[in-house]
Amino acid sequence: MSRTPPNLLTATQDALEAVRSTSPLVQCITNSVVVGFTANALLAVGAAPAMVDIPEEAGMFAGVASGVLINLGTCREEQRAAALEAAPAANAAGTPWVLDPVAIGALPVRTPLAYRLRDLGPSIVRGNASEILALAELGTGGRGVDSTSSVDAALTASQMLARVTGGVVAVSGATDVVTDGVSVVRLTNGHPVLTKVTGGGCALGAIMAAFAAVTPDALTAAVAATSVYTVAADLAAERSALPGSFAVALLDALSEVSVDDIAERAVIA
Amino acid sequence: MSRTPPNLLTATQDALEAVRSTSPLVQCITNSVVVGFTANALLAVGAAPAMVDIPEEAGMFAGVASGVLINLGTCREEQRAAALEAAPAANAAGTPWVLDPVAIGALPVRTPLAYRLRDLGPSIVRGNASEILALAELGTGGRGVDSTSSVDAALTASQMLARVTGGVVAVSGATDVVTDGVSVVRLTNGHPVLTKVTGGGCALGAIMAAFAAVTPDALTAAVAATSVYTVAADLAAERSALPGSFAVALLDALSEVSVDDIAERAVIA
Amino acid sequence: MSRTPPNLLTATQDALEAVRSTSPLVQCITNSVVVGFTANALLAVGAAPAMVDIPEEAGMFAGVASGVLINLGTCREEQRAAALEAAPAANAAGTPWVLDPVAIGALPVRTPLAYRLRDLGPSIVRGNASEILALAELGTGGRGVDSTSSVDAALTASQMLARVTGGVVAVSGATDVVTDGVSVVRLTNGHPVLTKVTGGGCALGAIMAAFAAVTPDALTAAVAATSVYTVAADLAAERSALPGSFAVALLDALSEVSVDDIAERAVIA
Numbered sequence A, B, C: 001m002s003r004t005p006p007n008l009l010t011a012t013q014d015a016l017e018a019v020r021s022t023s024p025l026v027q028c029i030t031n032s033v034v035v036g037f038t039a040n041a042l043l044a045v046g047a048a049p050a051m052v053d054i055p056e057e058a059g060m061f062a063g064v065a066s067g068v069l070i071n072l073g074t075c076r077e078e079q080r081a082a083a084l085e086a087a088p089a090a091n092a093a094g095t096p097w098v099l100d101p102v103a104i105g106a107l108p109v110r111t112p113l114a115y116r117l118r119d120l121g122p123s124i125v126r127g128n129a130s131e132i133l134a135l136a137e138l139g140t141g142g143r144g145v146d147s148t149s150s151v152d153a154a155l156t157a158s159q160m161l162a163r164v165t166g167g168v169v170a171v172s173g174a175t176d177v178v179t180d181g182v183s184v185v186r187l188t189n190g191h192p193v194l195t196k197v198t199g200g201g202c203a204l205g206a207i208m209a210a211f212a213a214v215t216p217d218a219l220t221a222a223v224a225a226t227s228v229y230t231v232a233a234d235l236a237a238e239r240s241a242l243p244g245s246f247a248v249a250l251l252d253a254l255s256e257v258s259v260d261d262i263a264e265r266a267v268i269a
Helices: A006-022 A035-045 A058-062 A077-093 A110-118 A129-135 A151-165 A192-196 A200-212 A218-239 A243-256 A259-265 B006-022 B035-045 B058-064 B077-093 B110-119 B129-135 B151-165 B192-196 B200-212 B218-239 B243-256 B259-265 C006-022 C035-045 C058-062 C077-093 C110-119 C129-135 C151-165 C192-196 C200-213 C218-239 C243-256 C259-265
Strands: A025-029 A048-050 A067-071 A097-100 A124-128 A168-172 A176-179 A184-187 B025-029 B048-050 B067-071 B097-100 B124-128 B168-172 B176-179 B184-187 C025-029 C048-050 C067-071 C097-100 C124-128 C168-172 C176-179 C184-187
Touching: A006 A035, A006 A200, A006 A218, A006 A259, A025 A035, A025 A058, A025 A077, A025 A200, A035 A048, A035 A200, A035 A218, A035 A243, A035 B035, A035 B192, A035 B243, A035 C035, A058 A077, A067 A077, A067 A200, A077 A097, A077 A110, A097 A110, A097 A200, A110 A129, A110 A151, A124 A129, A124 A151, A124 A200, A124 A218, A129 A151, A129 A168, A151 A168, A151 A176, A168 A200, A168 A218, A176 A218, A184 A218, A192 A200, A192 A218, A192 A243, A192 C035, A200 A218, A218 A243, A218 A259, A243 B243, A243 C035, A243 C243, B006 B035, B006 B200, B006 B218, B006 B259, B025 B035, B025 B058, B025 B077, B025 B200, B035 B048, B035 B200, B035 B218, B035 B243, B035 C035, B035 C192, B035 C243, B058 B077, B067 B077, B067 B200, B077 B097, B077 B110, B097 B110, B097 B200, B110 B129, B110 B151, B124 B129, B124 B151, B124 B200, B124 B218, B129 B151, B129 B168, B151 B168, B151 B176, B168 B200, B168 B218, B176 B218, B184 B218, B192 B200, B192 B218, B192 B243, B200 B218, B218 B243, B218 B259, B243 C243, C006 C035, C006 C200, C006 C218, C006 C259, C025 C035, C025 C058, C025 C077, C025 C200, C035 C048, C035 C200, C035 C218, C035 C243, C058 C077, C067 C077, C067 C200, C077 C097, C077 C110, C097 C110, C097 C200, C110 C129, C110 C151, C124 C129, C124 C151, C124 C200, C124 C218, C129 C151, C129 C168, C151 C168, C151 C176, C168 C200, C168 C218, C176 C218, C184 C218, C192 C200, C192 C218, C192 C243, C200 C218, C218 C243, C218 C259
Parallel strands: A025 A048, A025 A067, A067 A097, A097 A124, A124 A168, B025 B048, B025 B067, B067 B097, B097 B124, B124 B168, C025 C048, C025 C067, C067 C097, C097 C124, C124 C168
Antiparallel strands: A168 A176, A176 A184, B168 B176, B176 B184, C168 C176, C176 C184
C-alpha cells in the first residue's frame, strides 16, 4: 500500500495518463552511450523522441518540441552549440527543458557549459549528488564542493540551485529528492540494479522532459516522472535483477506500468 | 497461407537465401540513436555491417562495400561530408545505395542535404509518408507538402519521386508500399509494436541495402527486405508485444526467419 | 574440468575478484556502434565506465582513470584528437591502456592514427588477425599484409608487434591468442554467436582495460579478461544462441560468472 499523500499520488497518475494520451514530442541532445536506450524509454512510456542535436536545427526544433533534454555526457562540439541554441529557444517558446550535467566538476569543457546552461534557467536539473553540488557553485556565494557529497550537503545545494534557476532540482540516489527550493519531496522506489544499466539516470531525465510537457508545474513533473520510472524499475526487478534482462524488462515495464501500480507501490513523502 | 503472387514470393525467398549465403558488406552512415541496433539487425539477418562514416574513408569504402545506407537522422557535419562522398562513389562502383531522409521537411540542414542526395539517384528511398512527400518536392514542378500526408498523396509522391530518381521508393506504414514509378507493391505484415522500438524503420533501410546487394533489381530488393523484416516482426510479436522484449525477439527472429515462414506468412500484393 | 595451468587459473580468478571489489574506472574512447553495449558490459562485470571522449577532457581524465580503451571504429575528428591526448596522459600517469585498431589496413584516416598510437606503446593491443597484421607493418622491416591472415601469420605478427610496443597483443578468433612477444597463451572458450553481436570484440577491449587496472602485468590482464568474457559467453550461449537473446544473456552472465565457473570451464593453454 502506498504511503504517498493523495494529492501527489493523483498528480502522478494524471501525468502518466496525460503522457500516454498526448504523446509529447521530446527533443534530446544527449550522450552517445545512452541515446538509443533513452529513445526506447521515451517510446515505452508513451512519449515521442526526436534526437535533433545539430546546430541550425536544434534551436528551431526546440520551438516546436513539447519538451527538451540537454545531457552533457559526451558533449562534442556540435552538441554544445546545439545545446546553446536549444535552451534559449525553449525559453522563448515556453517549452520546459531539463539539464543533466553529467560528470561536471573538474572536466573543463562540460563544466563551464553546464554553468551557462544553468544560468539560462532550466525547468528541471537532474543529477546525482556530486553533480548537483558542482552545479550549485554559484560564484563567490556558492558552497564549496569540498563539502562531502552527502545527502544533506546535496539537499542544501539542490535547494540553493533551485532558487537560483527558478526551477526544480532532482537528485538521484537510493532516495531520490526533488525540490523547488522550498518544498522537498523524497521518493524511495527503485532497485540497485538500475545503477548497473548505463543510461538508467539519463533516460529518467528525458522522461522528466516528457512529464514536464503535460504538467503545469515542474515539481509535479519531476516527482511524477521519478515515481513512474522507479515503480517501473521495481516491477522490472521482480522479473530479473540481472543487468541485461533487467534493462529489457524495464522498457517492458515502462510500457505496462499502470495507475494502479502507482497507487499500490509509489512511496513519495 | 500467403496471398502473395508466386513470382514475388520466390524472389523474396531467393533474396533471403542469397543474403545468408553471401553475407553482403553493408556500409552504414546512420544516426547515433539506432546505429547499434542497425548493426545487430544486419548481423542477425546474415549481412555484415560496417559503419564507416567519416570523410576521406566513406567514399573509398563505398567503392568496396556491397551496399550503402545513408540515413540522415542525426547528420552531424562529418557524416554529411561522408554521405556526399559515399553516394557518388557508390554510383561510380555500381553499388546500390539507400537514402533514408529522416525527419526532413522543415529542418534546414538535413532537408537540402536530402535533396542533393536525391539528385544523385539513390537505388532506394525509404521513409514514412511525410518524409516521402517532403523529398518529392521536385522544384517548381513538385506537388506541395500542403497535401495531407495521406496514403494516396504519399503514393502519388512516391511514384513521382521514383521516376525522378530512376530508383525505387518504399513508404513505411501500416501498409508498406514499394514502387518503381510504375509498379506498385503493397505489403501488410508487421505489428504496431514495431513503432515502439527506435530504429524499427532505420534498420529496415540497412536491410534493404543488404538485399539490394544480392538482387538485380531494386524493386525486388525493397519488397523482399520489407517482407522478411515484417514477417520477422510478426514472429517476434508472437513472443512478446512489449517493446523491450520485442526488440530482442526481433533480432532473434531475423536470424531464424525461414523461407517457409515467408511462404506461410508474407502478404504481398 | 578446466585444462588450465593452476597459475593462470588462479590469476584469472584473482583478477575477476579484484575488478568486482575495486570497480576500476575505465575511460572509453570508442565507436558509436558499440558504446552503449560496452558501458553495459563494463558495469555488468563490475567496472565503472566513463566515456570521456572529447578534446581537452580526454587527456585530463586519462590521468585519473584506472584504465583507458581507445577503439578506432568510428573515429571522428574529435575522437582522434581525444585519443592523441589520452594515450600520452595515460603513459604519464602509469595508467594501462588498450588499443583496438578496428578495420585498419586500407582506410586512410584510422590506419595512420593507429600507427601513431601503436608507437605510443599501448599496454594491450586487441584485434582480429587482419587488424594485427596491418598494425604490425613496422616500417620497412615489417612483414607485408600480403601475407594471408592465417593464424600462423597473425601469431608471428602479434609477437613482433608485442616486442615493438613493449606490451601485449591479443588476437581474437575461434582460438584467442595472447602474447607479450615471448610467451604465447591460447584460449578456446567462446561461441560463434559472439560474432553475431555487434561489439562482441569491442567490449572485450574495454574489459581488458578494466582487468589491466587491477593486474600488475598486462599478459595476465589480457588472458584473464579474455577468459572471463568467453566463459561468460559460453554460459550465455547455453541460455540462447540466438543473437538478440544472447546479447542480453551475455550481460547477465558477465554479472554472474563466478570463480567456480572459471575453474570449471576456462580452457587456457
